[in-house]
Amino acid sequence: MRAVTGLWRWRHNPLRRTTDLVEAWVALVAAVVLCVAVPVAGWAAGSSAHQSLQRAARAQQQGRLETAAQVLRPAPAPHGAAEASDQAAEQRFRRAVVARWTAPDGTSRTGTVTASRGSATPGDTFPLWTDRDGRPVPAPLARDTARAHALVVGLTVTLLAGLGVEVVRRLVMRRLRFRRYARLDRAWASVGPDWGRTGTGS
Structure with a gap:
């Protein structure tokens, strides 16, 4: 919600910087990925593990x-x-x-x-x-045990994927922040020596 609000606020703002808009888009994309892609990845991993473990359980029960x-x-x-x-x-x-x-x-x-x-x-x-x-x-592996292992796999993948998205978001935000600070330093270096002098900017 904050990402959407930020995008809307910066649409026509004359003080908008490129980094502000990029930060808002990054936050929005991260929120969508966390709400949609991460749960889907966890569900897919859990389903795949469940099918594999159930096949293994059936094979063990038939052979033992x-x-x-x-x-x-x-x-x-x-x-x-x-x-x-x-x-x-x-x-x-x-x-x-x-x-x-x-x-x-x-x-x-x-x-x-x-x-x-x-x-x-x-x-x-x-x-x-x-x-x-x-x-x-x-x-042999019990089917309930296989189901529990698959659930653990799905939850683990979900948590790791969410953590990965958050780490990437923070790294991108940090990079954008450093670029903004570098631009401010260059701007200050160009006007700082004349700051406060009579006739500055005339």
């Missing part, structure tokens, strides 16, 4: 199968300080156990997997995701 695994015993502790530190951090929520599960082809498999602390006692069962060959894999 859920089965029940039974805990046989706790897994051996890792060797090394770094591994022990990582294991200690992970054990706050999950524990490594040796478990047995049934592969999609009906064969029995045994291996080291992670289970929640509440399902890490020998004899407990817990859900386990495997690929078509029976190897343990992470759980």
